[in-house]
Amino acid sequence: MRSDGSGPIRVLIVDDHPVVRQGLRSMLEADDVEVVGEAGSGSEAIALVEGLEPDVTLLDIRMPDMDGITAMAAMKKLPVNTSIIVLTTYNNMQYLVRSVIYGAAGYFMKGISRDELLAAIRAIADGQSLLQVHQLRTVIERLVREDAKAAPHAAKKLDVLTPRERETLNLVAQGLTNEQIARVLGISRATVKTHVENIIGKLGVSDRTQAAVWAVRSGLAGL
Numbered sequence: 001m002r003s004d005g006s007g008p009i010r011v012l013i014v015d016d017h018p019v020v021r022q023g024l025r026s027m028l029e030a031d032d033v034e035v036v037g038e039a040g041s042g043s044e045a046i047a048l049v050e051g052l053e054p055d056v057t058l059l060d061i062r063m064p065d066m067d068g069i070t071a072m073a074a075m076k077k078l079p080v081n082t083s084i085i086v087l088t089t090y091n092n093m094q095y096l097v098r099s100v101i102y103g104a105a106g107y108f109m110k111g112i113s114r115d116e117l118l119a120a121i122r123a124i125a126d127g128q129s130l131l132q133v134h135q136l137r138t139v140i141e142r143l144v145r146e147d148a149k150a151a152p153h154a155a156k157k158l159d160v161l162t163p164r165e166r167e168t169l170n171l172v173a174q175g176l177t178n179e180q181i182a183r184v185l186g187i188s189r190a191t192v193k194t195h196v197e198n199i200i201g202k203l204g205v206s207d208r209t210q211a212a213v214w215a216v217r218s219g220l221a222g223l
Helices: 016-026 042-052 068-075 092-100 113-123 133-146 154-160 165-172 180-184 191-203 208-218
Strands: 009-014 033-039 056-059 082-087 103-107
Touching: 009 016, 009 042, 009 113, 016 033, 016 082, 016 113, 016 180, 033 042, 033 113, 042 056, 042 068, 056 068, 056 113, 068 082, 068 180, 082 092, 082 113, 082 180, 092 103, 092 133, 092 208, 103 113, 133 208, 165 180, 165 208, 191 208
Parallel strands: 009 033, 009 056, 056 082, 082 103
Antiparallel strands: none
16 A cells, blocks of 8 residues: 555556566566556557556557657646656666656666566655666756756746745755755655655646656756
C-alpha cells in the first residue's frame, strides 16, 4: 500500500516484446504494486494510459509503430498524470535528455534488478527523484541553452505558488533531495515533502522531475 493508504501503485508496461512484458510483470509482483495493463506499441500505450490512468508507465524507447519519446509526448497531452519510467537497452545521454524533456521521470537500463525497479516505482510514488544530480543538471543545461522559454501560462502558475514553495521548487530543480532542502530552508523533511506534493498538484505535472523541468522552462530556475 502507498504511504497515503490509497491502494497499490498502478503500473502499465509498454514494450513491443511479449517476453519482456511477461518478465516485467513477474518482477513487479508485490503487495503495493499492481500491473493494470500491457501495451505492445506506442499507439496502444497512449490509449491505455487514457483509459486506465496508471500511476506509473514503464516505457520502451524503440518500438515499431511509434518510438517511446513520441508516445510519451502524446501521453503528456492527456488529462492524466502518469509518471513515466523509460526502460531501454540504450545507455545514451541524448536519449535520456530527450526523454526527460518530453515527460520522463526516470531513465533505466533493462538490466535493472527487481529490487531496483520496485524501489524506483515506490520512490516516484513517494515524490522522490529518480535522476541522479548530474543527469538532472545535464537536462537543465540543455533546456537553458536551447529552449528555456516561459510558457504563456507560466506567470499565472507561479502566482499560485507560495514564496516557500517557489524556494522549494528552485532547490528541486537543482537536484537537491528533501533532506537537503530541509537543511537549506531550516524546516522539517515532512514539511518539504508537503511542499513538493503541493507544487506538483498546483503545476499539474506528474512528478518531481517534471516539476524541475517546468521550473527551468518558466524561468524560475536555471544553472
